Amino acid sequence: MTFSVAFNWLIALFSLVPFIRFGDDWKKSLQLPPKDTRVRTSDVTSTKGNEFEDYCLKRELLMGIFEMGWEKPSPIQEESIPIALSGRDILARAKNGTGKSGAYLIPMLERIDLKKDYIQVHVVIATPGRILDLIKKGVAKVDRVQMMVMDEADKLLSQDFVVLIEDIISFLGKGRQILLYSATFPISVQKFMVSSHLHKPYEINLMEELTLKGITQYYAYVTERQKVHCLNTLFSRLQINQSIIFCNSTQRVELLAKKITQLGYSCFYIHAKMMQEYRNRVFHDFRNGLCRNLVCTDLFTRGIDIQAVNVVINFDFPKNAETYLHRIGRSGRFGHLGLAINLITSEDRFNLKSIEDQLVTDIKPIPGSIDKSLYVALPGDRPVHQETWRRP
Numbered sequence: 001m002t003f004s005v006a007f008n009w010l011i012a013l014f015s016l017v018p019f020i021r022f023g024d025d026w027k028k029s030l031q032l033p034p035k036d037t038r039v040r041t042s043d044v045t046s047t048k049g050n051e052f053e054d055y056c057l058k059r060e061l062l063m064g065i066f067e068m069g070w071e072k073p074s075p076i077q078e079e080s081i082p083i084a085l086s087g088r089d090i091l092a093r094a095k096n097g098t099g100k101s102g103a104y105l106i107p108m109l110e111r112i113d114l115k116k117d118y119i120q121v122h123v124v125i126a127t128p129g130r131i132l133d134l135i136k137k138g139v140a141k142v143d144r145v146q147m148m149v150m151d152e153a154d155k156l157l158s159q160d161f162v163v164l165i166e167d168i169i170s171f172l173g174k175g176r177q178i179l180l181y182s183a184t185f186p187i188s189v190q191k192f193m194v195s196s197h198l199h200k201p202y203e204i205n206l207m208e209e210l211t212l213k214g215i216t217q218y219y220a221y222v223t224e225r226q227k228v229h230c231l232n233t234l235f236s237r238l239q240i241n242q243s244i245i246f247c248n249s250t251q252r253v254e255l256l257a258k259k260i261t262q263l264g265y266s267c268f269y270i271h272a273k274m275m276q277e278y279r280n281r282v283f284h285d286f287r288n289g290l291c292r293n294l295v296c297t298d299l300f301t302r303g304i305d306i307q308a309v310n311v312v313i314n315f316d317f318p319k320n321a322e323t324y325l326h327r328i329g330r331s332g333r334f335g336h337l338g339l340a341i342n343l344i345t346s347e348d349r350f351n352l353k354s355i356e357d358q359l360v361t362d363i364k365p366i367p368g369s370i371d372k373s374l375y376v377a378l379p380g381d382r383p384v385h386q387e388t389w390r391r392p
């Protein structure tokens with residue numbers, strides 16, 4: 001049973017299963033697609049050197065894999081496939097585009113017995129609400145399911161779904177195996193990991209960790225009404241190359257963007273209610289330096305990797321550490337300096353303390369003047385385009 005967004009690969013792999021071919025020269029009969037010659041990054045190339053043949057997979061499955069053009073397992077596949085085949089629960093962190101789907105589909109297909117006429121899988125791909133409905137109506141019988149996969153587990157275990165997921169698990173047979181794949185690792189996933197649903201899960205972590213190293217973090221105590229004024233002061237005092245300003249809702253993003261424009265600063269804004277395509281375009285333009293400030297809700301799940309952004313402002317302070325880290329943190333490889341400023345109202349006090357504790361970091365009161373060497377790149381480090389970056 002799989003919960004997944006991308007199941008076209010499953011169908012492609014699966015459709016090849018019935019075409020069993022015999023003989024030793026099965027490899028010669030493969031119809032391989034043209035070689036993919038695109039440049040690959042280390043998250044798909046830094047492998048241990050395993051081969052798909054090392055996993056003793058069914059011949060027809062191997063053929064399907066090769067005919068998909070997959071030559072060697074990617075790192076996440078090398079980590080997952082043997083463990084998943086052994087029946088152990090898995091909790092894996094890896095980003096999109098690194099071969100996650102193959103990491104669970106291959107062991108899943110290997111373990112299917114087509115002669116058994118029930119879900120073990122045969123495979124069901126479903127959204128949680130729908131499958132639960134079918135289970136409760138007695139249409140989907142899942143008591144002999146041996147493997148359940150949750151792709152994008154962070155979404156499936158969020159408050160909206162976790163109750164449904166727990167309900168579904170309660171219908172599965174004994175000895176079922178659960179595989180969780182997630183790009184992020186919020187508290188909801190951590191809670192699930194230590195719950196009784198998983199049995200000593202094997203943990204895989206191929207994510208580049210976000211770090212707060214090099215980021216100087218300050219807070220300023222304000223009332224709600226003082227926030228815009230405070231932001232204005234920051235704009236006039238700081239040497240901002242590019243900034244990202246976070247709000248906690250779509251409406252507040254739109255309102256603040258309007259205020260910032262009225263103050264005479266240029267800004268773009270994006271939030272979750274905008275069309276993805278449009279969001280991407282705005283973000284792309286921002287990344288290319290077309291505008292100095294970006295106001296947004298939490299849209300980045302992996303930190304902001306834009307070198308030119310040297311100031312991040314939490315106009316609304318986040319409620320949990322995971323969100324804070326995603327807003328402020330950078331992936332270590334950039335070794336990048338920056339400033340994070342948090343506007344804190346009396347309601348945020350406890351969150352401030354708890355986030356500091358959880359992330360083992362120090363958020364200091366904002367001083368009267370901030371040393372530029374903490375967040376402004378030195379001249380000569382990188383070109384600064386004066387014309388483009390003159391203050392409005």
Ligand SMILES: *[C@@H]1O[C@H](CO)[C@@H](O)[C@H](O)[C@H]1NC(C)=O
Binds near residue numbers: 005006096183301
């Ligand atoms: C991964 O891909 C899925 C589906 O293509 C998408 O919904 C999700 O937001 C992506 N996650 C990340 C962290 O990029």
Ligand SMILES: *[C@@H]1O[C@H](CO)[C@@H](O)[C@H](O)[C@H]1NC(C)=O
Binds near residue numbers: 224248249316345
């Ligand atoms: C967002 O922040 C405002 C001001 O602090 C607060 O009144 C509101 O309840 C918050 N909304 C959410 C969804 O947290």
Ligand SMILES: *[C@@H]1O[C@H](CO)[C@@H](O)[C@H](O)[C@H]1NC(C)=O
Binds near residue numbers: 385
């Ligand atoms: C400032 O931003 C511009 C535009 O994104 C970029 O080209 C430039 O390198 C940045 N300067 C610094 C010092 O980061």
